[in-house]
Every structure is written in C-alpha cells, then in structure tokens.
Amino acid sequence: MEPVINVEAALENLGGDHDLLRELAEMMLPDLDAYRSNLQLALDSENLKAVYEQAHSLKGAVSNFVAEPLRQAALRLEIAGKSNDINAARLALPDVLKAISAFQTALRELLS
Numbered sequence: 001m002e003p004v005i006n007v008e009a010a011l012e013n014l015g016g017d018h019d020l021l022r023e024l025a026e027m028m029l030p031d032l033d034a035y036r037s038n039l040q041l042a043l044d045s046e047n048l049k050a051v052y053e054q055a056h057s058l059k060g061a062v063s064n065f066v067a068e069p070l071r072q073a074a075l076r077l078e079i080a081g082k083s084n085d086i087n088a089a090r091l092a093l094p095d096v097l098k099a100i101s102a103f104q105t106a107l108r109e110l111l112s
Contacts, residue, residue, distance in 0.1 A: 052081030
C-alpha cells in the first residue's frame, strides 16, 4: 500500500530541507478544509468547471508532498470535471474527501 505522504521522496524533491517540508505542511493544513468544502459545493451545484479547477489545484498542491493516493483521487475527479461527467464526479468525490482526511492526519503527524 502506498504511503499517504512519501516523506523520503518529498524531502528529496526539496533538497533534504526538513524545515521547508514542515513549513509547506503548516501552510497546506488550513487549505484542506477549503478544498473539501469548495469541491462539495461545486459538485452539489453541478458546476463541473469548478470541480475541474478545484481538483486540478488540489492535485498540484499535494504534489510537493508526494501524496500519491490523494493526487490520484484528485486526478480522477479532475478528469471527470473536465469531461463534464457528473456521474463520474459524484463517484470520485468520496475518494477525494477520504484521501484529504488521511492527508490531514499525515500532515499533523509530520508536524508533531
């Protein structure tokens, strides 16, 4: 099973800078609740353009952490939004929300 955050790979991408990884984690944590609510609101209003944009932004934001489970879930939602496939988006959102929760927990553990 793939780790929620691949800390070793993230550190490698950041030149081994532990402080930078912690700083990024501190900046990312508050944004996750906004992603969660914005994605839910966009899907509830069937605004697939906003679903696409939010999923795309989330996917990019978590790439610094090599958070592959969340990146993959966000990619599936992004593709559904881009394809204007409301049913695929509805199926993908629960996985994204679950992955966001796991990512939040992993970030908190990283910061503790």
